[in-house]
Amino acid sequence: MMALELGSRMLVRDVMSSPVVTAAEDSPLNEVAKLMKKHNIGCVIVSGNDGKPVGIITERDIVERVVAENIKPGEIKAKEIMSTPLVKIDSEKTISDAAREMSRLNIRRLAVMYKGDLAGIISSKDILAVTPELIEIIQEKARIENQNIIEEAEKSSSTGYCDNCGEWSDDLREVEGSFLCEECREMRQAE
Numbered sequence: 001m002m003a004l005e006l007g008s009r010m011l012v013r014d015v016m017s018s019p020v021v022t023a024a025e026d027s028p029l030n031e032v033a034k035l036m037k038k039h040n041i042g043c044v045i046v047s048g049n050d051g052k053p054v055g056i057i058t059e060r061d062i063v064e065r066v067v068a069e070n071i072k073p074g075e076i077k078a079k080e081i082m083s084t085p086l087v088k089i090d091s092e093k094t095i096s097d098a099a100r101e102m103s104r105l106n107i108r109r110l111a112v113m114y115k116g117d118l119a120g121i122i123s124s125k126d127i128l129a130v131t132p133e134l135i136e137i138i139q140e141k142a143r144i145e146n147q148n149i150i151e152e153a154e155k156s157s158s159t160g161y162c163d164n165c166g167e168w169s170d171d172l173r174e175v176e177g178s179f180l181c182e183e184c185r186e187m188r189q190a191e
Contacts, residue, residue, distance in 0.1 A: 012098050013091040015130055016112045016120030022047045025054060025079035029066060032057055032078050043109055045118060046082045053111055053118045055082030088113045091120070095127050164188075 022045045023032045032044050036059070046055040057078055065081040066073055087105060089098050091114040098110055102124055112120040159170045162181040169181035175188060 010095045010130065010134070011091065012089055012093050012095060012110075012112055012122050013114070013119070015095055015126045016091065016122040017126065018112075018120035020045050020111070020118055020121050022053070022118070023057070023078050025049070025077065025082070027078045028074050029057075029062065029076045029078060029081060030073035033062060033073060042123075043121070044078075045086070045111060045121065046078045046084075053086050053088075055079070055084035055086050056109065056111070057082050058109070086111050089122065090114070095122075095130070098122050099124070099127050 021035055021039050021041055023035060025046050025048055027046075035044055036042065043056055043058040045053045046057060048054040055078075061081050061083055062073075065071075066076060087101070087107060087110055089101060089110045089112055091112050101110060102108060108124045110122050111118060112122055157171045157173050158179070159168075160172050160179065161167065162169050162172060162184055163178040164180050164184040167181060171182050172179040173185060174180075175185055180188065
């Protein structure tokens, strides 16, 4: 439950990559590949004539739709091999939302939108990069909460008969499931 709480507070905008490398839909594929090489990236967002994002070309698209089909990259346009429609997510959504969407659609990247404009891209790799930090935060939070519970339990006492000696006490405290008076607690600690 805590993991969901923490993960739900980390927003897509916090982990997305920006700015995004884009190419026009009429760009020859060899130019798109050069952009990928130049920027050391695995995908390029394809923009329509109006400048709005319409698709994505990934390394996999190039391998499956061009190389495997023995098509010359200079003879094919970006719009002919791009994956479309472009799957988008709002920058204010959580990384949990992004991960769920990627899993549901079996994809690794989402275009990040802010007020209708392309703001970045988030990949499964981006989400995985922050996962160790989230785990450390969750562990620390659990440790603090457990310490607080122990401290509260140590502070709280009640009155009644001791489960060990049967004597009345105004200072009963729970120890391993039994309510013990001060003397019985001391004896158990000494053992």
